[in-house]
Amino acid sequence: MVAAERARRRPARASVWLEDKARRGGAARGGQPSGLDRDRITAVAVALLDAEGLPKFSMRRLATELNVTAMSVYWYVDTKDDLLELALDAVFGEMRVPAAIPGDEEESTADWRDQLRELAVEYREVLVRHPWVSTLAGNFLNIGPNYLEFSFAVQRVIRRTGLPMSEQTGAISAVFQFVYGFGTIEGHFVERCAAAGVSEDEYFSEAMAAVTQAPRISHVMEGSKALMEARGGDTVAEMFERDFSTALEIVIGGIEARVTAV
Amino acid sequence: MVAAERARRRPARASVWLEDKARRGGAARGGQPSGLDRDRITAVAVALLDAEGLPKFSMRRLATELNVTAMSVYWYVDTKDDLLELALDAVFGEMRVPAAIPGDEEESTADWRDQLRELAVEYREVLVRHPWVSTLAGNFLNIGPNYLEFSFAVQRVIRRTGLPMSEQTGAISAVFQFVYGFGTIEGHFVERCAAAGVSEDEYFSEAMAAVTQAPRISHVMEGSKALMEARGGDTVAEMFERDFSTALEIVIGGIEARVTAV
DNA sequence: ACCTGAACACCGTTCAAGT
DNA sequence: ACCTGAACACCGTTCAAGT
Numbered sequence: 336m337v338a339a340e341r342a343r344r345r346p347a348r349a350s351v352w353l354e355d356k357a358r359r360g361g362a363a364r365g366g367q368p369s370g371l372d373r374d375r376i377t378a379v380a381v382a383l384l385d386a387e388g389l390p391k392f393s394m395r396r397l398a399t400e401l402n403v404t405a406m407s408v409y410w411y412v413d414t415k416d417d418l419l420e421l422a423l424d425a426v427f428g429e430m431r432v433p434a435a436i437p438g439d440e441e442e443s444t445a446d447w448r449d450q451l452r453e454l455a456v457e458y459r460e461v462l463v464r465h466p467w468v469s470t471l472a473g474n475f476l477n478i479g480p481n482y483l484e485f486s487f488a489v490q491r492v493i494r495r496t497g498l499p500m501s502e503q504t505g506a507i508s509a510v511f512q513f514v515y516g517f518g519t520i521e522g523h524f525v526e527r528c529a530a531a532g533v534s535e536d537e538y539f540s541e542a543m544a545a546v547t548q549a550p551r552i553s554h555v556m557e558g559s560k561a562l563m564e565a566r567g568g569d570t571v572a573e574m575f576e577r578d579f580s581t582a583l584e585i586v587i588g589g590i591e592a593r594v595t596a597v
Numbered sequence: 598m599v600a601a602e603r604a605r606r607r608p609a610r611a612s613v614w615l616e617d618k619a620r621r622g623g624a625a626r627g628g629q630p631s632g633l634d635r636d637r638i639t640a641v642a643v644a645l646l647d648a649e650g651l652p653k654f655s656m657r658r659l660a661t662e663l664n665v666t667a668m669s670v671y672w673y674v675d676t677k678d679d680l681l682e683l684a685l686d687a688v689f690g691e692m693r694v695p696a697a698i699p700g701d702e703e704e705s706t707a708d709w710r711d712q713l714r715e716l717a718v719e720y721r722e723v724l725v726r727h728p729w730v731s732t733l734a735g736n737f738l739n740i741g742p743n744y745l746e747f748s749f750a751v752q753r754v755i756r757r758t759g760l761p762m763s764e765q766t767g768a769i770s771a772v773f774q775f776v777y778g779f780g781t782i783e784g785h786f787v788e789r790c791a792a793a794g795v796s797e798d799e800y801f802s803e804a805m806a807a808v809t810q811a812p813r814i815s816h817v818m819e820g821s822k823a824l825m826e827a828r829g830g831d832t833v834a835e836m837f838e839r840d841f842s843t844a845l846e847i848v849i850g851g852i853e854a855r856v857t858a859v
Numbered sequence: 860a861c862c863t864g865a866a867c868a869c870c871g872t873t874c875a876a877g878t
Numbered sequence: 879a880c881c882t883g884a885a886c887a888c889c890g891t892t893c894a895a896g897t
Contacts, residue, residue: 566763
């Protein structure tokens with residue numbers, strides 16, 4: 336019965352990166368009448384996602400941007416999801432990660448703490464620059480080349496913390512799931528401000544006013560007033576900065592404490 | 598120009614919880630011919646989201662489930678997004694959180710570490726039980742009554758860590774953004790297994806095989822083989838459990854270290 | 860007060876046909 | 879090899895109309 340159900344649906348590859356035909360290579364452009372290739376399609380998709388957001392992104396909208404009929408894109412890409420996966424990995428390529436140095440497990444003399452901070456900042460920045468990334472990263476398998484490169488860089492750094500191997504995957508979660516969650520919130524906040532056409536600080540105070548006045552919410556906001564104020568920072572940007580860095584230092588400190596305790 | 602652009606779009610409330618008409622109260626059913634009310638609509642929406650997932654959820658699909666025409670639902674709810682926000686907060690209501698004890702800031706004698714663990718586990722379980730929650734929680738404002746109750750419980754616990762107030766919001770991020778990210782991954786994994794109709798362990802080994810054989814990926818997987826094996830646990834469920842608890846203990850340890858350092 | 864039907868402006872994707 | 883047009887089976891939402 337299960338087999339029958341699986342047979343009924345289409346192949347359902349779990350990711351573009353698994354057994355994908357990859358039609359055109361991608362380097363040379365202009366061979367085709369329309370100058371289309373995977374790289375250009377992906378680049379325009381990224382631009383469109385940045386400009387208009389994931390909910391408004393459609394194959395038809397993309398096609399008009401490419402001066403092409405909606406169905407031309409399907410020559411290069413099997414489904415919309417495949418294309419989104421390509422766009423996702425493309426922006427992961429923006430992250431600058433330290434390359435592996437073969438034979439040098441110590442990876443120069445850099446402190447693992449500093450390297451972890453740098454990787455966390457790179458990841459956060461991608462999530463904030465491209466708010467649609469968090470939704471996609473949460474829904475796809477994330478096995479594109481650029482994300483894998485990042486994730487192996489993370490593994491190399493964690494290896495040098497001194498944590499026992501059995502705890503290394505947990506430590507990776509503690510750092511990067513936090514960054515993922517934080518970047519998700521921050522990215523969507525920035526996106527909403529841009530969509531509303533107001534500054535972050537304006538949007539924040541308007542939102543606070545709305546929440547405080549809402550009948551079902553106001554009575555319960557009293558308790559967190561003191562917390563909001565103590566959070567520090569004059570601007571929303573400073574608030575984000577402060578929260579991000581204290582959280583990151585808490586996690587790094589937690590790893591250190593665990594290492595020295597052993 | 599910005600003002601004009603804002604005027605052109607519809608009011609665009611940022612959340613159902615802000616100035617929503619809330620048409621029918623919700624308690625008494627049967628007054629209406631079809632027995633419809635917000636609570637029933639929300640409950641059926643949750644059931645449908647659980648059963649078929651967010652991408653397949655539509656107002657028309659929901660309406661047929663309610664034995665009603667597609668447009669009837671719009672009497673009770675302004676937009677699909679509003680309904681999704683209601684469904685989101687409804688399942689946040691599944692979390693059991695310690696109630697505030699007025700006047701008792703110490704909140705009995707319970708250890709803040711234990712209380713933090715409990716809250717983290719509750720949140721994680723919601724994310725895994727309802728994989729659609731993470732997408733929605735990432736995209737909405739999360740100011741429904743149930744989520745607020747949870748988030749105030751979190752604030753009360755963090756207050757008792759001994760951290761300076763300026764660092765408390767950061768600590769909250771460290772714990773719950775991690776849980777959010779972790780629950781997102783875990784929830785989607787569980788969902789994919791169910792959709793494919795195989796056990797978690799079967800799905801995992803199939804996925805590992807696929808990834809290891811993929812031409813563009815295999816060469817780079819060598820490095821993480823040792824890590825995967827050292828991670829421990831015979832089953833996927835044990836792996837998740839192990840990673841979650843070591844990560845959580847790292848963060849809790851990080852908070853402790855920061856408190857005693859002050 | 861509550862519900863329906865028809866309609867509008869969209870979707871992703873298939874398929875046969877063009878060059 | 880690459881691109882198009884028409885078509886299918888859907889969407890969310892508006893609006894005028896019913897009871």
